[in-house]
Amino acid sequence: SYVLTQPPSVSVSPGQTASITCSGENLGDKYGCWYQQKPGQSPVLVIYQDTKRPSGIPERFSGSNSGNTATLTISGTQAMDEADYYCQAWDSKSPFVFGTGTRVTVL
Amino acid sequence: QVQLVESGGGLVKPGGSLRLSCAASGFTFSDYYMTWIRQAPGKGLEWVSHISHSGSYSKHADSVKGRFTISRDNSKNSLYLQMNSLRAEDTAVYYCARDLDGSGSYLFIWGQGTLVTVSS
Numbered sequence: 001s002y003v004l005t006q007p008p009s010v011s012v013s014p015g016q017t018a019s020i021t022c023s024g025e026n027l028g029d030k031y032g033c034w035y036q037q038k039p040g041q042s043p044v045l046v047i048y049q050d051t052k053r054p055s056g057i058p059e060r061f062s063g064s065n066s067g068n069t070a071t072l073t074i075s076g077t078q079a080m081d082e083a084d085y086y087c088q089a090w091d092s093k094s095p096f097v098f099g100t101g102t103r104v105t106v107l
Numbered sequence: 108q109v110q111l112v113e114s115g116g117g118l119v120k121p122g123g124s125l126r127l128s129c130a131a132s133g134f135t136f137s138d139y140y141m142t143w144i145r146q147a148p149g150k151g152l153e154w155v156s157h158i159s160h161s162g163s164y165s166k167h168a169d170s171v172k173g174r175f176t177i178s179r180d181n182s183k184n185s186l187y188l189q190m191n192s193l194r195a196e197d198t199a200v201y202y203c204a205r206d207l208d209g210s211g212s213y214l215f216i217w218g219q220g221t222l223v224t225v226s227s
Contacts, residue, residue, distance in 0.1 A: 033213050035152070042202060042217040043144075043152065054207070054215060086152055088214075095166060095211065096142065096154035 002091035004099035011105045018074040020102045022087030028066045032089040036081075043086065047072060074104070082106045109133035109216055111203050116221030123193050123225070129186040129203030129218055137161070137181040140211035143188050145199035146220075155201070156188065160209065171197075193225045 004024040012018035022032065032050055035043040045054050047063035050070065060075045070089075074081050087099035115127040129141070142157040156167040156177040165177050176189045186203050200220040207215040 031212070035214070037152075042219055043214070044217075045207070045213055045215050048207060048213040048215075088152075090212070094154055094168065095157055096144070096214070098152040098154065101151040 001093060002089070002097045004087055004089060004097055006085075006087060006099040006102045008100070009103045009105065011107055012074070012077045013107055014079060015076055018077045018081070018104055020072045020074075020085050020087075020104065022070040022072075022099045023068055024070075024089060024097075024099075025068060027068050027070055027089060030065075030089045032063075032065050032070045032087055034061075034063060034070075034072045035086045035088065036083045037086065038083045046085075077104075077106055079106050109205075111205060111216055111218035113201065113203050113218040113221040116201065116223045118224045118226065119193055120227050121194060121225055124189070124191045125193065125223060127188040127190065127201055127203075127221060127223070129188075131184045131186065131205070134205070134216075136179075136184040138209050140206045140209065141177075141179060141186045142204045142206070142214060143177060143186075144202045144204055144214065144217075145197075145223075146202070147196075147199040150199075153199075157211065158186070159211070190223070193223075195225050197223060198225045199223060 034047040037043040050065040112130045143155040158165040174192045178187045202220045203218045204214040205216040207213040
């Protein structure tokens with residue numbers, strides 16, 4: 001089955017840039033997206049189709065996808081961005097394959 | 108406003124059954140794929156099953172195939188998940204979700220989740 005691997009944790013200082021990677025075989029050939037999940041809350045779609053932001057998502061969230069790696073970048077990170085982040089892509093066997101998840105801590 | 112509300116979770120013994128429901132409002136339910144996602148305590152997200160607009164197509168994860176069945180009633184704006192032969196490893200918060208644009212991609216609207224606990 002298709003596997004998406006993320007670092008377990010990323011730490012960032014307020015105002016700095018956080019980059020979260022998602023690795024999968026030929027991931028760049030697929031469209032991917034990213035979800036943010038704060039403690040006790042449901043996930044929120046923050047990036048879809050690799051680079052697009054749904055309405056209401058701040059411009060500081062951006063995405064890219066090439067080769068075997070997709071990246072979610074949070075520019076000017078704020079305390080409210082502290083959350084778990086999951087990448088997601090599609091596979092012939094599973095329409096929704098989720099990454100292992102990354103806890104972003106704003107120090 | 109656009110909303111999904113799950114219900115039907117609870118405590119069930121191994122081997123038991125449970126039926127989850129998801130009530131949709133604020134949008135044309137029949138225009139969208141619907142999906143069940145679960146999250147075990149302290150763990151990541153796992154796709155369970157999804158169903159097309161009309162209900163003519165559905166797919167289930169291997170981990171639940173043959174035990175869970177997804178269905179929908181567009182006249183009632185409702186999504187269901189019939190769960191049989193439950194196991195301890197099915198313990199999780201179950202979310203229903205709607206896709207972004209009717210294409211079956213990108214889970215844009217999520218419910219608040221309902222907790223299913225399988226334990227003797």
